[in-house]
Amino acid sequence: MRLGFACVFGVALANAAFVAGGIIAGYAPAWKDVSRVDWSKYTHINLAYAEPQANGTFTFESSYNIDEVADRIHRAGARVLLSLGGYSGSAHISEILKAGDSRGRLTSNIVEFLKAHNLDGVDVDWIPSECNKVDVQNDASNLLVFVRELRQALDSAAMSSGAKRLIALGVGMSPFTGANGQPLGDVSEYANWVDYINILAYDINGQQSTTTGPNAPLNYELGRGVQQSLVTAVDNWIRAKFPASKITAGIAFYGRSATSTVDMSAQPWNVYQAQVAAVPRGDDDDGLWADRCTGKPPSYSGVWSYGNLRKQNVLQSKESAASPWQRNWDSVSLTPWLFNSNSKMFISYDDTVSLSAKISHVVGKGLHGVSVYDITMDYDNELINVIRDSVKPDSPASSSVPAQSTLKSQSASSTPLPPLPTTSESTSWQASSNLLPPPSPPAPSSSLPSHDGDSAAMPRAGSSCGWQALYKCVEVDGRSSQFMQCAAGIWVKQQCGAGTACVQNGEYVYCDYSR
Numbered sequence: 001m002r003l004g005f006a007c008v009f010g011v012a013l014a015n016a017a018f019v020a021g022g023i024i025a026g027y028a029p030a031w032k033d034v035s036r037v038d039w040s041k042y043t044h045i046n047l048a049y050a051e052p053q054a055n056g057t058f059t060f061e062s063s064y065n066i067d068e069v070a071d072r073i074h075r076a077g078a079r080v081l082l083s084l085g086g087y088s089g090s091a092h093i094s095e096i097l098k099a100g101d102s103r104g105r106l107t108s109n110i111v112e113f114l115k116a117h118n119l120d121g122v123d124v125d126w127i128p129s130e131c132n133k134v135d136v137q138n139d140a141s142n143l144l145v146f147v148r149e150l151r152q153a154l155d156s157a158a159m160s161s162g163a164k165r166l167i168a169l170g171v172g173m174s175p176f177t178g179a180n181g182q183p184l185g186d187v188s189e190y191a192n193w194v195d196y197i198n199i200l201a202y203d204i205n206g207q208q209s210t211t212t213g214p215n216a217p218l219n220y221e222l223g224r225g226v227q228q229s230l231v232t233a234v235d236n237w238i239r240a241k242f243p244a245s246k247i248t249a250g251i252a253f254y255g256r257s258a259t260s261t262v263d264m265s266a267q268p269w270n271v272y273q274a275q276v277a278a279v280p281r282g283d284d285d286d287g288l289w290a291d292r293c294t295g296k297p298p299s300y301s302g303v304w305s306y307g308n309l310r311k312q313n314v315l316q317s318k319e320s321a322a323s324p325w326q327r328n329w330d331s332v333s334l335t336p337w338l339f340n341s342n343s344k345m346f347i348s349y350d351d352t353v354s355l356s357a358k359i360s361h362v363v364g365k366g367l368h369g370v371s372v373y374d375i376t377m378d379y380d381n382e383l384i385n386v387i388r389d390s391v392k393p394d395s396p397a398s399s400s401v402p403a404q405s406t407l408k409s410q411s412a413s414s415t416p417l418p419p420l421p422t423t424s425e426s427t428s429w430q431a432s433s434n435l436l437p438p439p440s441p442p443a444p445s446s447s448l449p450s451h452d453g454d455s456a457a458m459p460r461a462g463s464s465c466g467w468q469a470l471y472k473c474v475e476v477d478g479r480s481s482q483f484m485q486c487a488a489g490i491w492v493k494q495q496c497g498a499g500t501a502c503v504q505n506g507e508y509v510y511c512d513y514s515r
Contacts, residue, residue: 335350
């Protein structure tokens with residue numbers, strides 16, 4: 001079943017629509033060796049991370065020479081941003097932004113640093129952690145003041161080429177928390193000052209959970225694991241009036257490991273099993289790490305880069321595991337996972353197939369592109385090439401961020417969206433905030449039931465359908481951007497990207513320029 005899906009999925013993606021004018025951003029950690037990275041595969045590189053101090057200054061310590069690396073990136077046709085914050089570097093951001101003098105000092109220091117090192121912009125990743133100071137009443141409003149002042153300062157310090165310097169924000173799964181402790185319902189004002197946001201849609205299930213689960217699910221399973229996913233995160237931000245054309249999807253080039261309490265190979269369809277609290281060592285690069293934020297004893301991260309899964313022969317090819325490892329496919333989150341029955345080690349990760357599913361969603365929602373963490377974790381460009389084939393920048397090192405990304409078909413005849421895997425084992429599936437739980441799946445069968453009702457009739461969102469992946473444009477004449485998708489037993493209403501419309505092509509649909 002899993003092999004059959006992989007083959008069908010690959011054929012579908014061969015002619016898939018792509019994001020024109022999109023970006024492919026990648027994080028270059030300051031502590032890693034980036035000498036072997038092919039910079040030409042990316043449009044934007046984030047040098048991570050500078051750590052703001054309480055007085056509004058910041059430090060940036062790296063294993064590479066920032067000027068030499070920035071020059072190589074520019075010569076490869078990409079833009080270079082400085083990333084501020086991150087998990088360990090966000091402790092003082094709340095107090096910095098609260099006071100006008102420290103906020104102004106941080107702004108001026110950013111501007112001067114970008115000018116001194118000929119950088120193209122700044123990426124602010126304000127990531128909450130256990131010891132970060134927060135001011136729930138004012139953090140969101142202070143951030144808005146900061147990005148407005150930063151935008152004005154950067155516009156007054158244009159690059160020698162005349163190009164606009166960029167502001168990006170690394171954000172969580174929901175919009176910024178408002179004074180009432182709930183996500184803001186309208187964040188459109190932020191979009192007036194920032195060029196794009198990057199939704200950090202990974203580390204969703206992990207050591208904080210009681211069960212194993214997907215590290216970066218495209219969809220979550222109702223009632224199992226953390227009830228968040230890339231799909232819900234994108235919907236959350238769009239619903240809060242942040243333009244889809246200014247959103248990038250965070251993509252992980254790594255996975256996380258855990259030790260299961262049971263032999264998960266007995267239920268290869270079940271990615272959720274009880275796990276022990278201690279995090280096992282991950283790949284060869286994983287070491288004991290002392291969390292200076294929490295002060296807890298040193299521990300492993302459990303991280304496996306995709307590159308080390310290949311190098312250490314856990315994966316013997318892109319889609320097959322080496323014994324004693326077993327590769328499995330979760331048909332809800334649309335991600336692979338590995339299990340070793342000898343050690344009971346579980347690894348959730350992303351590969352070429354799961355990235356294809358994520359890119360299809362990026363295309364379908366009209367997003368601005370993707371942001372990768374991190375660029376050193378690939379293997380022979382296997383992952384970045386999947387992204388590069390679907391996210392097509394208009395030109396290298398564009399002088400400004402396009403106002404909106406567009407979808408364009410690669411083939412004039414057919415550019416189908418990829419079907420979901422057919423399965424009789426899924427219990428529930430989620431693709432949008434208004435999705436209803438599907439009916440119980442049918443008993444295993446060698447043939448799939450057809451969807452109910454006349455095939456020509458327009459299905460109703462939430463009504464049942466068969467377990468075969470089907471798509472229907474709401475308007476058959478190519479005038480509507482909406483289409484219906486039969487997903488794991490129910491019809492779900494989906495939306496093409498801005499400026500495009502749904503076109504029917506047999507069983508499938510594609511999003512093309514509006515006619």
